[in-house]
Amino acid sequence: MILDFFRQGGAAPQGAEAPEQKASAAGRKAVWQGMGLGRVAWSPRDSATLTRTGFAGNPVGFRCVKMLAEAAASLPLVVQAGAARFAKHPLIDLIARPNPAQGRAALLEALYGQLLLTGNAYLEAVGGESGGGAAVGGESGAVPEELHVLRSDRMSVIPGADGWPVGYEYAVGGRTHRFGAEAICHLKSFHPQDDHYGLSALQAAAQAVDVHNAASRWSKALLDNAARPSGAIVYRGAEGQGALSADQYDRLVSEMETHHQGARNAGRPMLLEGGLDWKPMGFSPSDMEFQKTKEAAAREIALAFGVPPMLLGIPGDATYANYQEAHRAFYRLSVLPMVARVAAGVGHFLSGFTGERLELRPDLDQVPALGAERDAQWQRIAGAEFLTEAEKRRMLGLPARDADDE
Numbered sequence: 001m002i003l004d005f006f007r008q009g010g011a012a013p014q015g016a017e018a019p020e021q022k023a024s025a026a027g028r029k030a031v032w033q034g035m036g037l038g039r040v041a042w043s044p045r046d047s048a049t050l051t052r053t054g055f056a057g058n059p060v061g062f063r064c065v066k067m068l069a070e071a072a073a074s075l076p077l078v079v080q081a082g083a084a085r086f087a088k089h090p091l092i093d094l095i096a097r098p099n100p101a102q103g104r105a106a107l108l109e110a111l112y113g114q115l116l117l118t119g120n121a122y123l124e125a126v127g128g129e130s131g132g133g134a135a136v137g138g139e140s141g142a143v144p145e146e147l148h149v150l151r152s153d154r155m156s157v158i159p160g161a162d163g164w165p166v167g168y169e170y171a172v173g174g175r176t177h178r179f180g181a182e183a184i185c186h187l188k189s190f191h192p193q194d195d196h197y198g199l200s201a202l203q204a205a206a207q208a209v210d211v212h213n214a215a216s217r218w219s220k221a222l223l224d225n226a227a228r229p230s231g232a233i234v235y236r237g238a239e240g241q242g243a244l245s246a247d248q249y250d251r252l253v254s255e256m257e258t259h260h261q262g263a264r265n266a267g268r269p270m271l272l273e274g275g276l277d278w279k280p281m282g283f284s285p286s287d288m289e290f291q292k293t294k295e296a297a298a299r300e301i302a303l304a305f306g307v308p309p310m311l312l313g314i315p316g317d318a319t320y321a322n323y324q325e326a327h328r329a330f331y332r333l334s335v336l337p338m339v340a341r342v343a344a345g346v347g348h349f350l351s352g353f354t355g356e357r358l359e360l361r362p363d364l365d366q367v368p369a370l371g372a373e374r375d376a377q378w379q380r381i382a383g384a385e386f387l388t389e390a391e392k393r394r395m396l397g398l399p400a401r402d403a404d405d406e
Contacts, residue, residue, distance in 0.1 A: 043210055045203060047118045047153045054202045054209040055117055060298045061202065061209060063312055064305035065116045071335045073108035076363040077343055081356055083400060090143045091350055091358065098147035099126075110149040111342065115187055116305070118152040119198030122168070123185040123346065125353065142354050150184075157186070157196040165196065185349035187342055205304035208297045215294035306334035331369045336362065 043053050054061040077095060079086045086092065098107045115121040127145030150170060158178075160166035165186065168179045188198030202209070295315060302309045308326035339362045347360030364370060381392050390400055 043206070045206055047200075050200070050202045050206060050209075051117050051153075053213060054205065054301075058209050058213060058301070060212060060301045060312060060314075061205070061305075064201075064302060064307045065113055067307055067311065067330075068116055068305060068334060068338070069109045069112040071331070072112045072339045072342075073105050075335070075339050076366045077360055078363045079347075080359045080361065083394075091354070091360070094143050094147065094350075100146075107147060107149060111187070112338065114149060114152045115189065115198075115200075115338070115342065117200060117202055119189040119191065119200035119203070120152040120155070121187040121342070122150040122152060122155050123187070123349070124148045124150055124179065125183055125185070125349070143350065144353055159196060163195060182352070185346055187345045201304045201306070205301045208300035208304070212294055212297035212301065215290050215297065218290055219294075306330075327369050328373070331367060336364075336367075 043049055055065055056062070079089045079091050095107075096104050098104065102110075111121050111123060125144035125147060151172075154170055154172050156169045156171065157165045158167040158169060165181050167181055168184045168186070170177045170179065189200060191197060191199035298312070298314050299309050302312055302314065308330055310323060310326045311330060343360040343362060347358055350360070351358045365374060367374075378396065381387070381395055384392070387395070393400060
């Protein structure tokens, strides 16, 4: 009926007087747009929506981010200047207690979480003076007094004439605050088409997140209908009797929704009258494939974040040896590269306050998942008789011994 109406250009049928009415000039276009059935509906790709649908509303994305952020935040960090590794340094104390409200683990987990969810992470330094000051040896007062992680969705980059950032704007509650470029450490993932912002793994996994969430909603709808596929009510009236009247139809629909829909009405007998017959419909092959589709989407989400599906409990081959290899690959291919990149950026940023050329790097000797590799390396280097002890320590990444220690 609607299509016939529009094929006639919206004109009334011949012989009928068109009622006088006013309508929007764009109304016809809006109706045609709304009639585009069968189109794929993807969720928006802004950071707020992706975080809500892919992290807060998706268990696979939530677990991927939590595993990566917690594992990365738990790695010990060491401060080095060339070959010298500091046992005590103001930067070590600063990272251990970055601000009154957070400890080391909480700050780093928030930093890694922002990087994973949005592709950008912003670290604010409070106090101290950056710009290559004359502080030597990390004297107290040269380093920042506090470090804070700022929300990425509230931060905007202010580019200068040469394209490099000259400042940052933080907007919240209708108010904005401008930071100088020296007060913010901006960490970002690689983005091939953006000069100022990074590309998050959640953006790459956005389609898989939509598929996984849609499959979950389908499963929930199935449970709401007593975990049974829908059927059909066939009306078999007496010969010569027409279809159900409008009142009969509305009454039937109302009774079905009230008394036979939902988990609490599961197994409730149905009383049909007036020539009505219930014909149940079995599961179609496409219905049976929903669980496989959901598992495939979960694997794609895990693949985007670099988390082995086995560690997330996604069905598949899971033996003890495979789990060990997956755990080792998780650290080698996902956690350690991210920690090394973030530690290098933060170390370079904090070096501007101390005036030293400091390096902040993860201590690989303290990673339990790499214990087997570390033992094999130590044994191989220790058995190399053609190497001196100084060469062995250098190959293992250890600082040289002092003459007094000898």
